[in-house]
Amino acid sequence: MKTVFINGSPKKRLSASSYFLFLQRLFVGGEKVSETLRTPADHGRIxxxxxxxxxxxxxxxxxxxxxPSHVLRFMEEMQAYCTQRGLHLAVYCIANNGFIEGRQNEPLMQVFEHFCTRSGLTWGGGVGIGGGVMLNVTRILFVVDIALLVVNTVLSVARTGSLFSPDAWVSFGTNAALLLYFNLGVLFYLARMGSAIRKGAPCGKKYTRILIPSFVFILFADIFFVIISLFQGGLFRGWLAKKAYEER
Ligand SMILES: Cc1cc2nc3c(=O)[nH]c(=O)nc-3n(C[C@H](O)[C@H](O)[C@H](O)COP(=O)(O)O)c2cc1C
Structure with a gap:
């Protein structure tokens, strides 16, 4: 059985979609092909x-x-391609959004359902994930957690001569468990969809999110976007920048 995984994020590196696809691949067996869809040049290959x-x-x-419009353009071509060749693949969809409610992906899922009907394909179902940006950050935090474990172990060897530092492992374990908890909803539904893909069965549409309370999400999202604004465009993006006025 061959499954094609299409990353539809226009980002070249570290997209949330690449993270969720990595997780989804863990739950699917058989031949697996990963593709990135960013420009029309990718269409023929996919x-x-x-x-x-x-x-x-x-x-x-x-x-x-x-x-996203570049994915819509591909879907139009895929519809023609599949109807001409009489292909009847099963289509599954993982959608993620920046706001916390995964259910906001419902209109997108409906587009995919209609696309399948029009193309003669089988709609397998999907998972809509809220707080995608923040969940994507958890994988970076996990790498930081591992780096801290290594640093603390080196410090422990220097101070006590012992390679095993209980404090370092407790701190690593606590942080890793917290990050795992944030991802539990996603892991559960992706495992469920992986099982459906293996069986060639439908799994319906499910919505999940990062497992933190909304008020905590809003607080961290605000801090995150202020930091991103500072690094990528200055405070408040262009609000305080000099404006170039058109000459009349
Ligand atoms: C042009 C644009 C439009 C977006 N519209 C929405 C939206 O309507 N609702 C939402 O929750 N997030 C929206 N987002 C946020 C993205 O869905 C979010 O950043 C997502 O995690 C990006 O996934 P990726 O890293 O795989 O590209 C938008 C982002 C961009 C750049």
């Missing part, structure tokens, strides 16, 4: 992979409550 595939998993961000 479509050729569909010829002998049984399932395709789209993983993409939610843009303005809908499917």
């Amino acid at each position: 479509l050729a992979q569909l010829d002998d595939a049984q399932a395709v998993v789209f993983c993409l961000p939610l843009y303005v409550d809908a499917v």
Whole structure:
């Protein structure tokens, strides 16, 4: 059984979609092909992979409550390609959004359902994930957690001569357990969808989110975007920047 995983994020590196696709791949067996869909130049290569595939998993961000336009363009071509060749693949979808409610991906899921009906494909179902940006940060925090464990172990060797530092491992374990907890909803539904993909069965639409209370999410999201603004465009992006006025 061959499954094609399509990353529909336009980002070149560290997209949330690449994180969720990595997790989804863990739960799917058989032949697995990963593709990135960013420009029309990718279309031909991806479509050729569909010829002998049984399932395709789209993983993409939610843009303005809908499917990003570059993915829509690909879906139009895929519809023509599949109807011409009489392909009847099962289509699954993982959508993630920046706000906390995963249910905001419902209109996007409906687009995929209609796309399957129009293309003669089988709608397998999907998982909508809220707080995608923050969940993506948890994988970076996990790497930081490992780095801290290594540093603390080195310090322990220097101070006591012992390679095993109980404090370092307790701190590592606590942080790792917390990060795992934030991801539990996603892991549960992706495991469930992975099982459906393996069986070629439908799994319906499910919505989940980062497992933290909304008021904590808002606080951290505000801090996060202030920091990002400072690094990527100055405070309040262009608000305080000099404006270039048109000459009349
Ligand atoms: C143009 C644009 C539109 C967006 N629209 C929404 C939206 O309607 N609702 C939402 O919750 N997040 C929205 N987001 C946030 C993305 O869905 C979010 O950052 C997502 O995690 C990006 O996934 P990626 O890293 O895989 O590209 C938007 C982001 C961009 C750049």
